[in-house]
Amino acid sequence: MRALLNHLTTHTEPLSLRRGKPGQLFSDWSLHAEYFLRDPEMYALLALVPDIQPWQRARILLQLLYSSRKGMEDELRRSLDQVIVVLLAVLAVDHVIAVALALRQLRANHKHTSRSIVRYFFGHPLREHVMKVRRSAVVDCIEHALGKNVARASRNYSRETEDKLCKYLRRYGVDAGTGISVLRDLYEKAVENEAAIIPGEEPSSYRLAHIGAAARLDNLNERPKTITPTNRGEASSALVHIYRGGSSPELCNALEQYVEDAAKSLPEFHGKLALIVDASASSKSYGEREFSTLSQAVALQYILERLCSQLELHTVGGTGRPPVPQGATDLALPLLVALEYEPDLVLIVSDGYENTFFGDLERILAALPVVGIKTPVIVLQSKFTSSDDLTLRRPSHTAPQLEFWHQQDFEKLLLSAYLHCDSGVNSARLFLRRKLDNFCCELQRAEEQIVDAVIG
Amino acid sequence: MKNPLAIRELEPVLQLAPGMADYYCGMLQSSGALTVVPLFCIRTTSDATKITGPKTGLKLSQVRGYGNLELANPGENGIAIVPLHIGYIQDKAQNHAACRSAFIAAGQKLMFEDACCVQQAQGGFLAEAQQWFFILPLQLREEALHQRRTVAFGKLWPAIAKLNAEFGLGKRGHLELILSKKRPYLNQFQSRFECLPEQVGALFLLNGKLAGIEICPTPEYFAEVWMALVCFSYGVGAMFYEQHNGTRGIEGDAFFDTKLENFGAKLKTAGDVSVELKIEALRKMVEESRAVRLESVSNSLQTIPKEEFKHTEEERFLKMTLRTVEGKNFCGQIVEESGRLCYASVFARNSYLSRN
Numbered sequence: 001m002r003a004l005l006n007h008l009t010t011h012t013e014p015l016s017l018r019r020g021k022p023g024q025l026f027s028d029w030s031l032h033a034e035y036f037l038r039d040p041e042m043y044a045l046l047a048l049v050p051d052i053q054p055w056q057r058a059r060i061l062l063q064l065l066y067s068s069r070k071g072m073e074d075e076l077r078r079s080l081d082q083v084i085v086v087l088l089a090v091l092a093v094d095h096v097i098a099v100a101l102a103l104r105q106l107r108a109n110h111k112h113t114s115r116s117i118v119r120y121f122f123g124h125p126l127r128e129h130v131m132k133v134r135r136s137a138v139v140d141c142i143e144h145a146l147g148k149n150v151a152r153a154s155r156n157y158s159r160e161t162e163d164k165l166c167k168y169l170r171r172y173g174v175d176a177g178t179g180i181s182v183l184r185d186l187y188e189k190a191v192e193n194e195a196a197i198i199p200g201e202e203p204s205s206y207r208l209a210h211i212g213a214a215a216r217l218d219n220l221n222e223r224p225k226t227i228t229p230t231n232r233g234e235a236s237s238a239l240v241h242i243y244r245g246g247s248s249p250e251l252c253n254a255l256e257q258y259v260e261d262a263a264k265s266l267p268e269f270h271g272k273l274a275l276i277v278d279a280s281a282s283s284k285s286y287g288e289r290e291f292s293t294l295s296q297a298v299a300l301q302y303i304l305e306r307l308c309s310q311l312e313l314h315t316v317g318g319t320g321r322p323p324v325p326q327g328a329t330d331l332a333l334p335l336l337v338a339l340e341y342e343p344d345l346v347l348i349v350s351d352g353y354e355n356t357f358f359g360d361l362e363r364i365l366a367a368l369p370v371v372g373i374k375t376p377v378i379v380l381q382s383k384f385t386s387s388d389d390l391t392l393r394r395p396s397h398t399a400p401q402l403e404f405w406h407q408q409d410f411e412k413l414l415l416s417a418y419l420h421c422d423s424g425v426n427s428a429r430l431f432l433r434r435k436l437d438n439f440c441c442e443l444q445r446a447e448e449q450i451v452d453a454v455i456g
Numbered sequence: 457m458k459n460p461l462a463i464r465e466l467e468p469v470l471q472l473a474p475g476m477a478d479y480y481c482g483m484l485q486s487s488g489a490l491t492v493v494p495l496f497c498i499r500t501t502s503d504a505t506k507i508t509g510p511k512t513g514l515k516l517s518q519v520r521g522y523g524n525l526e527l528a529n530p531g532e533n534g535i536a537i538v539p540l541h542i543g544y545i546q547d548k549a550q551n552h553a554a555c556r557s558a559f560i561a562a563g564q565k566l567m568f569e570d571a572c573c574v575q576q577a578q579g580g581f582l583a584e585a586q587q588w589f590f591i592l593p594l595q596l597r598e599e600a601l602h603q604r605r606t607v608a609f610g611k612l613w614p615a616i617a618k619l620n621a622e623f624g625l626g627k628r629g630h631l632e633l634i635l636s637k638k639r640p641y642l643n644q645f646q647s648r649f650e651c652l653p654e655q656v657g658a659l660f661l662l663n664g665k666l667a668g669i670e671i672c673p674t675p676e677y678f679a680e681v682w683m684a685l686v687c688f689s690y691g692v693g694a695m696f697y698e699q700h701n702g703t704r705g706i707e708g709d710a711f712f713d714t715k716l717e718n719f720g721a722k723l724k725t726a727g728d729v730s731v732e733l734k735i736e737a738l739r740k741m742v743e744e745s746r747a748v749r750l751e752s753v754s755n756s757l758q759t760i761p762k763e764e765f766k767h768t769e770e771e772r773f774l775k776m777t778l779r780t781v782e783g784k785n786f787c788g789q790i791v792e793e794s795g796r797l798c799y800a801s802v803f804a805r806n807s808y809l810s811r812n
Contacts, residue, residue: 326653328483353644358487364742392488
């Protein structure tokens, strides 16, 4: 699954509509299909990991709506339905339209497919905007989902046809009155002036309707444009102040609280974890960035101590709590010590500068498979900003290297790391199930609030 | 792990700075083309004259006309030893560097009338407010030392222009081109290498060849001058190798691979071997390969050619003497106090470094 996750976060090819078989729609169709068949739940849950490319989420949605549910357990069906609901909330309308059109082209007409498409377009809060700007595409999508004859029957005003249509629409969980009205608008208002439908509002504002939900799913609520040592997450901010000499009881208590709060929203690790933290002199950094990368690394350490009951810590260079940065960087020998513990996973948190016999870490990592040690070792690189130049800061080209600079990167970082071992995959699955339930509840509450506001 | 690098045993290195027998080596650090061997002092400095570092005990006082750099020691006691080839940079003012070391007593101001201007086309003079300093790039130090006592502010421009051209920059006597345009690269040397507690000096090797010895009076002094040395002096030297000549690994890198291959073959026939034993074997391989690499550095230091050094006394302050040492392959300045070495900045000549 880790290869898929890497693909989902980096592959940006849009979902284009071309005639042909499913595999011709986009280059990575077979990859998605393979992982869906292997573990449908985990495949779907990966869509909830922060920073997945929108077009990859669209592919997951397409895969979930295209595939048959035959033979699936009820619980799995429920999970997949929930993921579909989340994806429809966090994807841009244009992405969803692309998916719906692809489903039409693929002639996918499972019950869950039609129901999801119909509910989405009929229940979208800005459906009038959508139907105005993308009318012909929406008509195609709805006619595919409902059936062309059914959709066009809305233009027949006879009592008997309306009754049949109402009955039909109710099967999709759509309010019959609203449904008929929407269908009639779709066909009859096609020629009206666009701007006249909702005066004062941009017709294309629907394109931003998903932004709030997507930002919540991706933890993008606090990403400063100007980065300072103290706006990269609460725990690291407190640690920077402590490192600068402000170790007051209030600050220490606040740090404890920040760590506890952060740990609640991050995935636990149910296995043996070895953590190597590089607190060598270089991790102190200098100038305005002084202590920043180390503070973020130590924040991760403190949080992991709460997330994993079987964690063994190895600090390189500095000592104390938090470790005072000093000494040279020898990552190779601490790795061997860590491996003696026979952990399920080894994480090396470093600024990336190795100087005691540079290259020894790489040598050890290359030697592990030769001697039959299969424990995954991941290098987690602490940076000051997302755009730090890491050319000279890669101690290994063998081990997977993951990067982080803000506390909000931790979720993706840990999930990506956990997926390298079996116990980690299970931990990630449990966490993502919980996240899915919570996010669905949140969406439900938001919907109820809108209804209340309308009624009120 | 035993560190086989002992200064006492390195006769060829001892000739560069007499009195180095009082120092011992720490574990070497290497990254790219540069290898740094940290030096520590076996004696305490409590009874010696209080010597202040360049950040705390040395202030740029003024630049009075081109080539005249005035430095001051604002302290109330102790003495400042001006690091050899210190230079100051400021926006909108012509940057200057000193071509020699010197003593500045507490409260004293010293005018370097033989300073060199390192920014050919820039007007304005440095002001007291700007105290950011560097040490001249390794490639310029030989020429700068040679030109000490020569009063001509543009004396280093041809060498700077040549160095700029080697880095593909404008052929101008404008050191700022390297120090600013290559700053992101050079700054990283501070992180690629680490200044250790109690460290008072270092041997700097470029692609395994000794490029310089820096020894400071105290760990505090060394910590203050560390960034200027590793980033802007030896860093520029290393950057040239890393960007042009390529980096040559230290001998012994292949040792690990051979051992691993043998061990892997043994494992195939040995059946079940515990993780503990495998890790123990790996640890042994790492330590042995490190010893081989240390030996390789030691051998490289042993091959420094023996030569006669010309010692020229430059200045005295109480019991301290500043001397210029010049040999065929190395040159620099050292300070001795009652026969004991307390400051040294001795570096390889360009002809020695470029020789295969």
